[in-house]
Amino acid sequence: MALTGAAGDRPEFRTFDPSSCARCGHARIGEASHPGPAKRGFVERAALREGVELREVALVSRRTETLEERLWEGFVEWLLEDCDKAQAEELLISASMVAPLLELYGENLFKIGASLSSFRHLIAFAQKKHHDFRLYGRGCWTIVSRWESVEPLVHRPPLPEAVCAAAAAVAFSWGWVRFGVLLLVAFKGILRIGEILKAVRQDLVLPSDLLTEGTERFYVRVSQPKAGKRGGGKQQHVTIHDSVLASVCENVFRHARMDEKLYPFSGQTFRRRWNEIMAALGIPKELSLTPASVRGGGAVAAYRSGTAVQDILWRMRIQHLHTLQHYLQELAAENVISALKSKARFSVKAGALLLPHYLESLRCRGPVYGP
DNA sequence: GATCCCGGTTCACCCTCTCA
């Protein structure tokens, strides 16, 4: 009746009120009249904000701030080579003067062998110092572009799936159980290595935690993800579909304390063990396979297994296809295996073949304690 | 006006090295 009235077919129904007919006092039939979370009042919100000064809320980490301040001091010192302190202060008052000076300083940095990132940070700092710097700073960014064209970025090579499997197998054979398991979790979950190294037991949501034993899914919660300050959520999670790995994680981590780190040592120790495993497999340093290659390797493996690009974006927790291209473009460069000598290829192949046996052993033998 | 694309801009993570 309401629809025909609205459509004009039955003018006599135009005034029909479905809400009244449903004995509902508002237009949201079947819903709460004011849906959504309970609203806080001014007093309650003000109490929660007690002591917080918006002007003092830091938008960058203290470390970045220190780095940029130090770079700025270097720029000022460079100025002082040609003028006295009073003149330098005069030059640094307005963005219109700072910008061309920074351009010259950028060229100087390039000549003396400084890093491009230091110049980028310096420009960013100048923009924070002078709000109108953007009006004059185009030349500085042009210097950055030219610098990049001379020295293009080199992306980290992805970790081939076979090398990941072999590395995990070597770790298990040496008794580095958590290293091996976390390497596989990071690879399958397309995680940044730092994310898995920082994770604690409560970030790993096992089937037994959800009372869904026997399922193949488990989750890793990522607190403070990389882009936390720029959208993407303060907390993210990844889903891993692997029944064997889920069972192994149950045995290795189920009995750990909720605040216990999944990897009980530091990142440096992870890195040293990584180096030892790569050396044992005969993988040369020149191939630049580092723990940072795990995420790219996971992405490439998912792509190769036929996972839809949108699904990979979701699993990687990135928002732009452009970003994913960084990883997948490396497909062509993923000739790490072919670059290996025959002995190393044999080691990788053998290790990858052994992995299922190690995983089966960990799955069947019950709880595993220790690092 | 809406949408897409791309380059500009920004900032935290990762790697390497040194020292304890």
Next chain:
DNA sequence: TGAGAGGGTGAACCGGGATC
């Protein structure tokens, strides 16, 4: 094995121009 410093890289948002 851990801590810290310094440099390099990855990946996000933003805005403007192009296209429909």
